[in-house]
Amino acid sequence: MFMTNQASAIEFSYDPLGRITESKIKEEQGDDQSVVYIYDILSNIISTSESNDNNLDGYKLSLDFSEVQNFKSVTINFNLSKKISDLNFDLYISPESPPLFYESVEGVNSVNLDLSQFTSPVFIQAVARDKYGNKVISEVEQLYPLDSDKDQAPDHIEQATCSDPYNADSDGDGLSDGLEMGIETGQQLSSPCSPDSDGDGIDDGFEYEKGWDLQGFDIGELNDQSKSHWAEYAQAQAILADANGEAVVSGEHVLDVTDKEAFGYTGLIPSGDQSMTFMYWVKFKTLDSRYQLSGVNDGDDHRLYVGLDSGRPTFGAGSDRDTESDKVEVDQWLHLAVVFDKASRERIFYLNGREISRETYVEFRWSSLRSLLVGAMNRLEGASDFQDARLNDVQVWSRALDGSDIQGYMVVPPRAGESDLMAYYNFSRYRGLWVENVATGTFDMKLSELKLMAPAEVETDHDGDGLSDTFELSTCSDPYNADSDGDGLSDGLEMGVETGQHLGDPCSSDSDGDGIDDGFEYEKGWDLQGFDIGELNDQNISHWAEYAQAQAILADANGEAVVSGEHVLDVTDKEAFGYTGFMPSGDQSMTFMYWVKFKTLDSRYQLSGVNDGDDHKLYVGLAHGKPTSGAGRGQYTESDKVEVDQWLHLAVVFDKASRERIFYLNGREISRDNWAEFQGNSLRSLLVGAMNRMEGASDFQDALLDDVQVWSRALDGSDIQGYMVVPPRAGESDLMAYYNFSRYRGLWVENVATGTFDMKLSELKLMAPAEVETDHDGDGLSDTFELSTCSDPYNADSDGDGLSDGLEMGVETGQHLGDPCSSDSDGDGIDDGFEYEKGWDLQGFDIGELNDQSISHWAEYVQAQAILADANGEAVVSGEHVLDVTDKEAFGYTGFMPSGDQSMTFMYWVKFKTLDSRYQLSGVNDGDDHKLYVGLDHGKPTSGAGRDRYTESDKVEVDQWLHLAVVFDKASRERIFYLNGREISRGNWAEFQGDSLRSLLVGAMNRLEGASDFQDALLDDVQVWSRALDGSDMQGYMGVPPRAGESNLMAYYNFSRYRGLWVENVATGKFDMKLSDTDIIKTKTDEK
Secondary structure (H helix, E strand, O other), X not given: OOOXXXXXXXXXXXOOOOOEEEEEEEEOOOOOEEEEEEEOOOOXXXXXXXOOOOOOOOOOEEEEOOOEEOOOOEEEEEEEOOOXXXXXXXXXXXXXXXXXXXXXXXXXXXXXXXXXXXXXXXXXXXXXXXXXXXXXXXXXEEEEEOOOOOOOXXXXXXXXXXXXXXXXXXXXXXXXXXXXXXXXXXXXXXXXXXXXXXXXXXXXXXXXXXXXXXXXXXXXXXXXXXXXXXXXXXXXXXXXXXXXXXXXXXXXXXXXXXXXXOOEEOOOOOEOOOOEEEEEEEEEOOXXXXXXXXXXXXXXXXXXXXXXXXXXXXXXXXXXXXXXXXXXXXXXXXXXXXXXXXXXXXXXEEEOOEEEEEEOOOOXXXXXXXXXXXXXXXXXXXXEOOOOEEEEEXXXXXXXXXXXXXXXXXXOOOOOOOOOEEEEEOOOEEEOOEEEEOOOOEEEEEEOOOOOEEEOOOOOOOOOOOOOHHHHHHOOOOOOOOOOOOOOOOHHHHHOOOOOOOOOOOOOOOOOOOOOOHHHHHHHOOOOOOOOOOOEOOOOOEHHHHHHHHHHHHHHHOOOOOEEOOEEEEOXXXXXXXXXXXXXXXXXXXXXXXXXXXXXXXXXXXXXXXXXXXXXXEEEEEEOOEEEEEEEOEEEEOOOOOOOOOOEEEEEEEEOOOOEEEEEEOOEEEEEEOOXXXXXXXXXXXXXXXXXXXXXXXXXXXEEEEEEEEEOOOOOHHHHHHHHHOOOOOOOOOEEEEEOOOEEEOOEEEEOOOOEEEEEEOOOOOEEEOOOOOOOOOOOOOHHHHHHOOOOOXXXXXXXXXXXXXXXXXXXXXXXXXXXXXXXXXXXXXXHHHHHHHOOOOOOOOOOOEOOOOOEHHHHHHHHHHHHHHHOOOOOEEOOEEEEOOOOOOOEEOOOOOEOOOOEEEEEEEEEOOOOOOEEEEEEOOOOOOEEEEEEEOOEEEEEEEOEEEEOOOOOOOOOEEEEEEEEEOOOOEEEEEEOOEEEEEEOOOOOOOEOOOOOEEXXXXXXXXXXXXOOEEEEEEEEEOOOOOHHHHHHHHHXXXXXXXXXXXEEEOOOEEEOOEEEEOOOOEEEEEEOOOOOEEEOOOOO
16 A cells, blocks of 8 residues: 655635635645635525636726715725726614625615614725625715704605604704704703603793793792792793793683693692592583593502593592592583592592582502692593593692582682682683783793684573583583572572572572482581581580471461371382481480381392491391391391381390490391490481481481480380370470371471471371271280280280280380280299289399398299198199200209309209210309309300309310309419319419309300300209318218208209209209290109
């Protein structure tokens, strides 16, 4: 094999783009070989050649073009001193020299370029190359952009924007386009296409002259004299107008922005540092599906605007906004007002002077970032939501106007310089683009364009009341009736045309809704818009009493007859009610009650009473068909609905002493709330047939009402039940009002309590004949009454206690004695008949009271029942028995009322049938730290003594006998709990002060409201001791029962002997436990 020893090397040449233009192989013998590479514009190799001859030696390249051209389209010609084909040209173009590579072209002698990206002159150079890589380079030349208007902004730049290449000041603001575009400075100053680049209403030229920010909204910034930019601008324009002799145009005008996107600028920037009111008259031409607003909304909870949202009134203030549900009409003047009240943090909206929305907790922090516009909304991006409308009487205030103010200034414009008036534009005087602010006398509203002033419509006043027909058509008043509401006051007088002060509502004869006619209040000099019926005159007579008295005198003078008979108040199928002069007060207890028969039970409130929204409630009625009541700040709604077409009795009580709200349904207490605060006086009076709220009557009842009573004391359950049946007498103590509707005259109903006609009906024809009462069982109670309660209209003694229902309800005595539906009204175990015979209290738990022989009521009752049983020959049943209270709510009464004056032990054997999620207890707990009980709490052993209680952690078993015992040791002040003879808990400081208010029960717990927490169990060997047994005693007596007469043994019941309902106490030999039911003593079947 032969090998060569020759060597070679390769050299590469590159162009400015880094592409290989030639590769050369160098041999040792000097026989070099080379390859030349030619590229297209995309850097693709289009040819190679092995020639390295320079065929362009001696050639010259020059560029032929116009020195000034529009850079959007630039033409450049390539000229060679000798013709040659297949040349490529590399162009180098940039603002600096030497120029940078721009692009390559091939096979052409000229090129057309878009050099729009350049704004200043550029340098140009070309390089011509043949396919062998040979090249020739031109000289560097300069190209200038065309600037037709000489504003330093090239034509191609202006053509690409909104400016005019043939006008050096396209927007006419006195600043050249080039200056605004920043051609010289390299920083844009403002928009060359808008004379007001930042949209704040101040011309760019003025801002440039002042050195202000042409692109920043800064009209609120202050100069050295604490004058805002806007005020300084407005003043300068006024001086200029005066210098130019520009005339002021006067006359009745409106701002006409129909069919255009136009508006008026103001220098008013809303701020949360103050209250504000913005309002105006407007007549819309169209109601389309968009916003039409005046005001400002910078998107940062700085709203102050009012207008339309898709044809519906809408408004915003601070963080809040809302839209009404109903659309307005086109071509009809209406008045819109929005108020921000800083003090109460409220937003209030008025439509035609009527408040239609109020929202609380409205935030408005700091100042808006934009100013208020008229005819459009000012957003961050500028004017929008243009109104297609005519506007007039635009007012801006730095205080929260109230409804009376709004209504007044709708008609009678404010005066120049009036307190807190920031702006009032009635468009009566304008000059050029500037409208006079009547409040200040300065021309400070700038119109967005000329020709926005239109002549105002000619005002007519057909009824001559001083109010234009246009105004009356936009409100509720009648343009053809000078006294629309018939209150004796002309519409103009009420709207303040004569006095400049709004007095009342021309559409309501009772503007403040207090029941007193405006005419009467005007005559007396009272406030027609303030609820002042409780105010007193010099004789300490309230406005309401003075009004009622005056109406009675007028009725007498007119010979108006009193209508007598059995009537009810009929407010069915209407929104009607009766006014009263009673304004509930926390200074006294109160009771409000009435009979009512509802026609419908719908998903709304049906109430009588008052609720001013400030914890001054006194009402009772229905909430969605369920009984409800309120007193002070307390309220309650029952869970079950009532029936329609059935009389029921509703009563609510506020007890000042105990600070309680108590609710009665048909004489039965169904709810009691503590801490029912009622501070101060109600701001509204009590209505019958409706609820009086701050905004007026509402929650109307669809019902018949009768026997309405108002008391200045807290009636108890007995009182309520008594007065349900036997009405109170005139002049009865603490009786403020009793309306049985038996006598009325016109709109006025007699108050039986006082003999004065002091309830005013909201309309005529509300009196209906009362239903004819029947009494089938002759007990003195109407069937209507008995059907509304628990008693039987066909049984004179419904509960079988020997007392007629009428007697118990107090028909004969006028005093409620007992419950006609219970033979033991007070639940103390003693029959009502026996207590009535003895003259005892049928409704008071008094078994511990002593007679003249120092025998307790219970002992006397026990003795009497034993004598009766003996007389009747009732047999004693003997044997091994237990107390069986399984599957029922039954128990045994005892006469033992635990007392802190002695130690006590209470214990028994028990076998539970069930262990459910409730209490199962024997004993007593009156709720006042007088506990003595033992049993189960959700299946776990529990006990209580005095103020102490304890529950074990582990559950017991069902169907298993266990022994429970609780001990109160007076000496050591301890509560000890034993389970099956074993001590499981000992509590110290077990206070037991005084005596229990209830007696001890076996098989249930005795609470203040009666027996509860029933045991589902068998019980045996119940023992009550007046000493504290110790553990040893406990275990002993569990097995061996105590003997009769044993020391400190108060009771021992082994159920071995009973007679009827009575069980023998082995300790005393007396039958002194009374069973609640028969058949609850059963034979013992197993041993413990």
